[in-house]
Amino acid sequence: xxxxxxxxxxxxxxxxxxxxxxxxxxxxxxxxxxxxxxxxxxxxxxxxxxxxxxxxxxxxxxxxxxxxxxxxxxxxxxxxxxxxxxxxxxxxxxxxxxxxxxxxxxxxxxxxxxxxxxxxxx
Amino acid sequence: xxxxxxxxxxxxxxxxxxxxxxxxxxxxxxxxxxxxxxxxxxxxxxxxxxxxxxxxxxxxxxxxxxxxxxxxxxxxxxxxxxxxxxxxxxxxxxxxxxxxxxxxxxxxxxxxxxxxxxxxxxxxxxxxxxxxxxxxxxxxxxxxxxxxxxxxxxxxxxxxxxxxxxxxxxxxxxxxxxxxxxxxxxxxxxxxxxxxxxxxxxxxxxxxxxxxxxxxxxxxxxxxxxxxxxxxxxxxxxxxxxxxxxxxxxxxxx
Numbered sequence: 001x002x003x004x005x006x007x008x009x010x011x012x013x014x015x016x017x018x019x020x021x022x023x024x025x026x027x028x029x030x031x032x033x034x035x036x037x038x039x040x041x042x043x044x045x046x047x048x049x050x051x052x053x054x055x056x057x058x059x060x061x062x063x064x065x066x067x068x069x070x071x072x073x074x075x076x077x078x079x080x081x082x083x084x085x086x087x088x089x090x091x092x093x094x095x096x097x098x099x100x101x102x103x104x105x106x107x108x109x110x111x112x113x114x115x116x117x118x119x120x121x122x
Numbered sequence: 123x124x125x126x127x128x129x130x131x132x133x134x135x136x137x138x139x140x141x142x143x144x145x146x147x148x149x150x151x152x153x154x155x156x157x158x159x160x161x162x163x164x165x166x167x168x169x170x171x172x173x174x175x176x177x178x179x180x181x182x183x184x185x186x187x188x189x190x191x192x193x194x195x196x197x198x199x200x201x202x203x204x205x206x207x208x209x210x211x212x213x214x215x216x217x218x219x220x221x222x223x224x225x226x227x228x229x230x231x232x233x234x235x236x237x238x239x240x241x242x243x244x245x246x247x248x249x250x251x252x253x254x255x256x257x258x259x260x261x262x263x264x265x266x267x268x269x270x271x272x273x274x275x276x277x278x279x280x281x282x283x284x285x286x287x288x289x290x291x292x293x294x295x296x297x298x299x300x301x302x303x304x305x306x307x308x309x310x311x312x313x314x315x316x317x318x319x320x321x322x323x324x325x326x327x328x329x330x331x332x333x334x335x336x337x338x339x340x341x342x343x344x345x346x347x348x349x350x351x352x353x354x355x356x357x358x359x360x361x362x363x364x365x366x367x368x369x370x371x372x373x374x375x376x
Binding site: 013043 | 178311
């Protein structure tokens, strides 16, 4: 049933986000630390386990795949609610302080990718 | 007219589904006819979203883009963090655990470098602009991480509200730059595999920018970038007001 897939996704989301909240509290910051990441790992393990047990039929999977497909529309809606006005009107310093770090980090990517590929076992 | 406005306000989420569907449909046509699919439809749709957000903000004077215009208030729900994170988690279904495990240490390294380099980049720009006090420099540097790290740090170390606003603006500019820039630079930085996407997520860190940018580049890469990016804001909120602030005090006094 499709609701089982949605419910499994909701279960992973809630557990993962709660872990993120508690981890934030634990290290004393007012933010969720890795909640989405924990939820994703949980979903990978859980769906794998359910697959092996044979509990994961097509319509259950569709309950998760629906949200997977909704991802880009949600991102479009998300970009439509960003505070673009403040970004545009804050002047050159905000624009540079936003762009310069991006450029620095972009330049680092090929270096890191190469570094990690060289040390990989295979 | 009043009846329609009231009705759309009450059914905001459903109306947002319709409008986003239309935006994506039109973006598909533009991508096909005007760019011969050189720019993916999703990239055009996301860019259209940003433009709409700008006009929404100018029209309403609010902070949440188009969502501050009453009939489009459903965008706040559809594009809010709950639906966004829910959908991001669902993308993990297609992720390979083997790739994730192999990236362990470099993922952590990219997070560390991402925070420190962004911070230093932001501080340098603030220095050039004439800021000299440690608190403002630290807050602007934190804003260069993400638009959440900036105000959290600024509030923690007691920055003035205009500097906090500036740090938020820097973070928003970063998210927008990453969103728009990713599809264009992907080719040149080798961003076409899960491994690089993980590093990319850790270095850039802005969850909205990384996920939107990767969605426009190659949706298959989204879960990998999101996985590392989701740790970034939390770690940034941890590092900026503490260890990085102490280092700044050591260098600039105060």
